[in-house]
Amino acid sequence: MKKIKLTKYVTMLMALLLLTACSSDSSSSDSATKPEADFSFTNDGSTFTFTNLSKNATKYRWDFGDLYYLSSEKDPVYTYKIGGEIRVSLTVTNDAGEESFITKTITAPRIIIIDIKVDGKFTDWDDVAVTDQNTSGNGSIQKIKIWAGGANVNVYLEGNKKMLMELVDMYINTDGNTQTGFLHSNWPDGSGAEFLFEGPMVTGGWGDFYKHTDPNGGWGWGQIVGSGANLKASAIVSLNDTTNAIEFSIPKSQLGTLGSSIGIAITEMTSGWAGVANFPEGPKFSTLQL
Numbered sequence: 001m002k003k004i005k006l007t008k009y010v011t012m013l014m015a016l017l018l019l020t021a022c023s024s025d026s027s028s029s030d031s032a033t034k035p036e037a038d039f040s041f042t043n044d045g046s047t048f049t050f051t052n053l054s055k056n057a058t059k060y061r062w063d064f065g066d067l068y069y070l071s072s073e074k075d076p077v078y079t080y081k082i083g084g085e086i087r088v089s090l091t092v093t094n095d096a097g098e099e100s101f102i103t104k105t106i107t108a109p110r111i112i113i114i115d116i117k118v119d120g121k122f123t124d125w126d127d128v129a130v131t132d133q134n135t136s137g138n139g140s141i142q143k144i145k146i147w148a149g150g151a152n153v154n155v156y157l158e159g160n161k162k163m164l165m166e167l168v169d170m171y172i173n174t175d176g177n178t179q180t181g182f183l184h185s186n187w188p189d190g191s192g193a194e195f196l197f198e199g200p201m202v203t204g205g206w207g208d209f210y211k212h213t214d215p216n217g218g219w220g221w222g223q224i225v226g227s228g229a230n231l232k233a234s235a236i237v238s239l240n241d242t243t244n245a246i247e248f249s250i251p252k253s254q255l256g257t258l259g260s261s262i263g264i265a266i267t268e269m270t271s272g273w274a275g276v277a278n279f280p281e282g283p284k285f286s287t288l289q290l
Contacts, residue, residue: 032056037092037100046108047079050088054100057092064088065106083110116147116154118249120234125156125247132286139277140164140268142243146288152249153262163244164236165201166271172197172250173285176259183217187265190284195255196221200271201248203233209254230254263287 038053052060052074062071064078065086071078080086089103112127125145133143140162147154157163171184171193178190199207207228214220233248252258263285268276280286 033094033096034098035092035094035100037090037102039090039102039104041088041104041106043106043108046081046083046111047077048106048108049075049077050090051075052090054090054092056094057100058095059093061091061093062088063091080108081111083108114147114149116150116152116247116249118154118232118234118247120237120247122156122237122245122247128156131288132280132282134279134281136281139279139281141266141277141279144264144279144286146262146264146286148252148258148262148288148290151253152251153255154247154249155264156245156247157266158239158243158245160242161244162276163246163268164270164276165233165246165268167199167269167273168197168201169267169269170197170201171195171265171267171285172255173261173263173287174255174258176261176290178263178284179217181212181217182214182219182221184265186267186278187280187285188283190263190287191265192217192263193265193285197228197231197250199228201231201233201246202235203231204229207231224254227254258290261287261289 033056035057036055040051040053042049060072060074062076065088066080066082086106086108087103088106091099091101093099114127116124128145128147131144131146134141141157141159143158145156171182171191172195173181173192174194178192181192181194184191184193194212196210197207198210199205205228209224209227210221211224212220213222230251231248234246237245239245265285266279270276
């Protein structure tokens, strides 16, 4: 009788051990299929490319951290409208409905909003890079900034006290090709002006725009009567004892279809047509890539 009971106890113990082993194997299998969230990222300016490094996941939920957009793509590409440190979260899910979550901090570039107003107040140019500058310190115009965002081509000029802009010939390359249009000998390595503005650099002056007409690159222009009113300029502003500045804008519609860049060169003269200086000094127009 004791032998039967002992055998019964041994059988029960073996069954318990077997059940425990099976349970352990099942737990190990579940652990191997649980999702693990992870990702990496690269950026080109404000555009970020997210690479999903998660394991055992079949569904993805991205929160880009800017309160604008969520995504269920595996490897999304997202462009931010804000800058600074931003917390990006990824939640992944497997077929069993189990989830894993990870958050990483990215740094997006500061968003610069430029809104140029031609009013003689130049703080709105602070975030615009210098397009070209006078390296010798001679002449009158010393620096130019060009901004072509929006409907206008906007220009800021800074110079010494000789810069009065009483009269100018301003040459404008609009098609991005330096070998078409007027080929000016003062800028032999890159001119090709499609348009000329001639007159005083003041709003309401008598100046006009001219369109180039000589197919051989020589001096040939057709006047666009009344077009000078489209150039909006501030007065010459004295910044300090040595520096003057002026800003002006030209509607893009005045310049036709723009190419890959816009180039500008200026011959400044006195009101009596006596030469003051050419800008830029270098062999090419001051050029902004569009």
